[in-house]
Amino acid sequence: MGSDTARAEGRPPDVPDSPTALAEELLLACKRDDPTQRYRRALAEATDDDLAVLRTERRAALAFWLNCYNAGTQLLLAERPGLYESPLRFVRFFTAPAITVGGASLPLDRIENGLLRGGRSKYGLGYVPKLYVTGFERRYRLAECDPRIHFALNCGAESCPAIRAYEPARIDEQLDAATRSYLDSTVVYDPESAVVRVPRVFLWFRGDFGGGSGIRSFLRRHDALPESASPSVRHRSWDWSRAAGTFAE
Secondary structure (H helix, E strand, O other), X not given: OOHHHHHHOOOOOOOOOOHHHHHHHHHHHHHHOOOOHHHHHHHHOOOOOOOHHHHHOHHHHHHHHHHHHHHHHHHHHHHOHHHHHOOOHHHHOOOOEEEEEOOEEEEHHHHHHHHHOOOEOOOHHHOOEOOOOOHHHHHHOOOOOOHHHHXXXXXXXXXXXXXXXXXXXXXXXXXHHHHHHHHXXXXXXXXXXXXXXXXXXXHHOHHHHOHHHHHHHHHHHOXXXXXXXXXXXXXXXXXOOEOOOOEOO
C-alpha cells in the first residue's frame, strides 16, 4: 500500500507503511509502555499486497514474525495475565489470539510453529509436521526453520531469552548475537565428565537443530563448545515464572 492510499484510509502520519517497520514500532511501543493500538490496527488492516515482502524476502519475514511474536507475548501478559498464570497455560496462553496480521488472528503457537518454524508441530521434538495448517500459514510461512529463532523468541518465562527489536538488514548479525549471548549465560560444559548442560529448548526442538550431532555442531559454531569437544548433552530445567518486559539493554 502506498503512503497516499494509507493516509486516505486514515492511517496516522507517524505510522509506517512498511510491515516490518510496523512490527518493530509495535514492539518498541510495548517496551516503552506506549499506546499500541495504532500499530495493531495498521497490522490488522494490512492487505496481501502490503505483506508481499514477507513472502519473498527471508530476512524481512524473520524480523517481522519475531517482532510480532515478542510483541504479542507482551500484549497478552499485560492485558490477559491470567492466561499465563493458569494451570492450563500451554492451552490458554499459547493458543489465545495475540496479534492480528492481514485480518488473520494469530496466537503465539501459530506464529512460532506455523510461520517461523515452517509448519512444524510443537510436539514430536521438532521432527513432526503440523497436522492442521491454515491457508495464511501456507502463504506466509518461512521455507526453512532457522534454529536461532529459539534464542530470540520470548514467551514470558524467566528462562526465556531477552527481547530485541529485529531489523531485516541486520537480522543475521542480530540473531548470531542473541544466540551467543543466551548460550553464554545458559550452557555449561564440563570437559572432565564430557557433559554439556544446555537449555531445554534443545530438547523440545531437537529436530530443528539436527539431533544430537546437530546440537553439538550448533554449540561449536556459536562458541559454546570447543571445536574438538563431543560431549553428552543434558538438558537443564526451565523456569516458567512469569517475567514480562525482559528487554535486552
